[in-house]
Amino acid sequence: MDRLVKADVKEVEIAYERSQNGSATFRITNLMHTMSVAISLSITNPSVFSFSQPFSTIPPLSSSSYTVVLSDQPPLSASADAITVKSSMLPTGKAHQDELRRLFSRPGPHVFRDATIPVYLVGPQFAEYIISNHTKIPDVSCFFNRAICGCTGTQITGLLRSAVLSGDQNLVTNLIDHGGDVNCKDSDGRSLISLAVQAGHIVAVQVLIASGCVIDGSIDxxxxxxxxxxxxxxxxxxxxxxxxxxxxxxxxxxxxxxxxxxxxxxxxxxxxxxxxxxxxxxxxxxxxxxxxxxxxxxxxxxxxxxxxxxxxxxxxxxxxxxxxxxxxxxxxxxxxxxxxxxIGDALQRAARLNDVNGVKSCLAEGGKG
CATH class of the missing domain: 1.25.40.20 (Ankyrin repeat-containing domain)
Incomplete structure (x- = not known):
């Protein structure tokens, strides 16, 4: 048998929100007809993500739900986080957490690696997080493309303002390509070009101009x-x-x-x-x-x-x-x-007082009328 269990997803998306810990739930099904299976879940960054139950058992041909929780600030890594699903046959059908931990701590033919599930953070707040930290993230465009999946047009335009202020050409272009409104205005009616100029980002200015952004001379x-x-x-x-x-x-x-x-x-x-x-x-x-x-x-x-x-x-x-x-x-x-x-001021004062000698003196020193 190639594997003992099957996950119902090929990837997991967690909507990131600063005010609360984001989470996502997926299911794993035991493919065995007659035997329970022990499950071990691990993730690339255990200090950032956690599971509702990292060790568990699933009865024959049954499914169980598992929740992965973002418990800390998102990592600034070059590759996506991933959940590793390991399984082992469990003839007894039952085991305590310590027993399951010991079972998976001993590698060998009894432990199967059934799935590797990428984990992606998504949503406008994570996109904002990426923009704020764009200089620290390798291959930032890859993360960003995933983050803005599912964002509304209004959210994309809001992100465009932040990207313009960051000065990152690729992020600005990306958001424009995804429908960001280059002619949106801020609360004072100013254009994105005004924001880019004030921030000193000439490349962002050039991208906005090339994309059809216009200015209002009475405001911008x-x-x-x-x-x-x-x-x-x-x-x-x-x-x-x-x-x-x-x-x-x-x-x-x-x-x-x-x-x-x-x-x-x-x-x-x-x-x-x-x-x-x-x-x-x-x-x-x-x-x-x-x-x-x-x-x-x-x-x-x-x-x-x-x-x-x-x-x-x-x-x-x-x-x-x-x-x-x-x-x-x-x-x-x-x-x-x-x-x-x-000199000029002295000349002006002398002329105003009708001081002929004063005027002559200023002119001699180089003052001009």
């Missing part, structure tokens, strides 16, 4: 997000992919990407924006120019750049508090900016 401030993290490469991809994207668009504070770059000292971003038609003299809702923001933070290099590429009056612009960039620099103790900013 993608150039602002890219400017904030100093990513000119992202800005290049976005400008090349969306013809109507506006490098002078403003956010809720009235700030352009150049304002964002100035506030953070990202001079290469500012250079890119200017080369794409960005205007450095735009004022935000507080009346502040990009130079005001650079001066406030004490960023020397971008202050120099903004002065080089701007109209001279940018030094003299006052915000709603009546302050020039020089005043802002003084307020914040950024003395290394004084030489760049003070």
């Amino acid at each position: 401030k993608v150039l602002h997000y890219a400017a904030a993290i100093n990513r000119v490469d992202l800005m290049e991809v976005l400008c090349a992919s969306f013809e109507d994207i506006d490098v002078n668009s403003v956010d809720s504070c009235g700030r352009t990407p150049i304002h964002v770059a100035a506030s953070r000292g990202h001079v290469e971003v500012a250079r890119f924006c200017v080369s794409a038609g960005g205007k450095t003299e735009v004022l935000d809702c507080d009346g502040s120019s990009s130079l005001h923001l650079a001066a406030e933070k004490g960023h020397l290099e971008i202050t120099e750049y903004l002065l080089d590429c701007s109209y001279c009056y940018i030094k003299h612009v006052v915000n709603r508090e009546g302050k020039t960039p020089f005043s802002i620099a003084v307020d914040n103790g950024h003395s290394h900016l004084y030489d760049l900013l003070h």
Whole structure:
């Protein structure tokens, strides 16, 4: 005889849920007509999975149910877990657990290996677990494909958001191929591209664009997000992919990407924006120019750049508090900016006071009207 028992499944799927221990039940049938059979169940990761009864007996031509329980966090292994079903004829028909344990502890011709049953974890929560740990799992796509089996379209789309934030190209592509909606929006109405840009994942951005994801310029401030993290490469991809994207668009504070770059000292971003038609003299809702923001933070290099590429009056612009960039620099103790900013301010003050000698002195020092 090839085997003594037969399992009713070729594989076992356990729906993973973080809030409770997942489980799955299967049946084993004794194929013997006249003799009881002893059963031993073991699994690849006994510290993670457990059985309701690892040792048992099944009467002739009868079946018994067995439950495997996920009792710990899922393993991050390269291969699927598997249940091994071993059997042995039991002439007495009965045996205590200790006797069964001893029976299967002695290998020999009396012990049959009847089945090896793969165990797979499935469901959206396990898929989320894989996304969160994708860098630790070899052959992650194989596990992921099994995990999303049976997920609804809404669940697939929810997973797509997580995959985009992870930056894993294969996971993003996989979910799109399984029906994930690339044009879903978050609670603020922003696109997946916004999420990908904020996370700095250029490959995810490219996959989404290639898959037909679109942006709404009034909501998706993608150039602002890219400017904030100093990513000119992202800005290049976005400008090349969306013809109507506006490098002078403003956010809720009235700030352009150049304002964002100035506030953070990202001079290469500012250079890119200017080369794409960005205007450095735009004022935000507080009346502040990009130079005001650079001066406030004490960023020397971008202050120099903004002065080089701007109209001279940018030094003299006052915000709603009546302050020039020089005043802002003084307020914040950024003395290394004084030489760049003070001549123009002195010239402005001298002109306002009709101080002819003061005007001549400023012009002699290089101030421009």
